[in-house]
Amino acid sequence: xxxxxxxxxxxxxxxxxxxxxxxxxxxxxxxxxxxxxxxxxxxxxxxxxxxxxxxxxxxxxxxxxxxxxxxxxxxxxxxxxxxxxxxxxxxxxxxxxxxxxxxxxxxxxxxxxxxx
Amino acid sequence: xxxxxxxxxxxxxxxxxxxxxxxxxxxxxxxxxxxxxxxxxxxxxxxxxxxxxxxxxxxxxxxxxxxxxxxxxxxxxxxxxxxxxxxxxxxxxxxxxxxxxxxxxxxxxxxxxx
Numbered sequence: 001x002x003x004x005x006x007x008x009x010x011x012x013x014x015x016x017x018x019x020x021x022x023x024x025x026x027x028x029x030x031x032x033x034x035x036x037x038x039x040x041x042x043x044x045x046x047x048x049x050x051x052x053x054x055x056x057x058x059x060x061x062x063x064x065x066x067x068x069x070x071x072x073x074x075x076x077x078x079x080x081x082x083x084x085x086x087x088x089x090x091x092x093x094x095x096x097x098x099x100x101x102x103x104x105x106x107x108x109x110x111x112x113x114x115x116x
Numbered sequence: 117x118x119x120x121x122x123x124x125x126x127x128x129x130x131x132x133x134x135x136x137x138x139x140x141x142x143x144x145x146x147x148x149x150x151x152x153x154x155x156x157x158x159x160x161x162x163x164x165x166x167x168x169x170x171x172x173x174x175x176x177x178x179x180x181x182x183x184x185x186x187x188x189x190x191x192x193x194x195x196x197x198x199x200x201x202x203x204x205x206x207x208x209x210x211x212x213x214x215x216x217x218x219x220x221x222x223x224x225x226x227x228x229x230x
Binding site: 031033035037042043044045046047050091095097101102103104105106107108109 | 147149151158159161164166171172174204206208210212214215216217218219220221222223224226
């Protein structure tokens, strides 16, 4: 079964600094997909970035990039030049397609606080 | 393009009552998945509907049920509410291809059971 581990319950970062949020995963499937979502205090889960297991390059989306190290089974999110609006919960998730259904398996999340 | 919408946004119910939550997916999306989020258990998958059929169900009691209509809108129902059902219920929509899709979430319905 797929498993996602986020070992940082909380992180505090100064505005404009870069921040790395850790995510390790476990799966026996050769093909898989990894996602990062942001959840502000309002509750909505906002999709940030996606990495497929066969993608040759690390994914990037604006200030977000994914440091994908397949051999180490890690998919860390890097946010460059952090902003106050980046303060939120961040979830790493993996697609679980067993039984042919759409399902995401989530980690426990990291609460990121950006200090001015 | 409008995002995923969920109604109502907030609900307060008492134990033993039942509740129905609604989710309207992004236009063109045919898959709707439901998740429960609690401080103790985190985000847990409830079930997924595609083309009006339930494709998979998580490990939840039968009190939790859902359905999907021909326009892809989905509802979930919780009967005989318990205190532990207090949670944020999130729905997510996608086109329906489990191997390639990205799921997009709605704002959630926050249910409080007293």
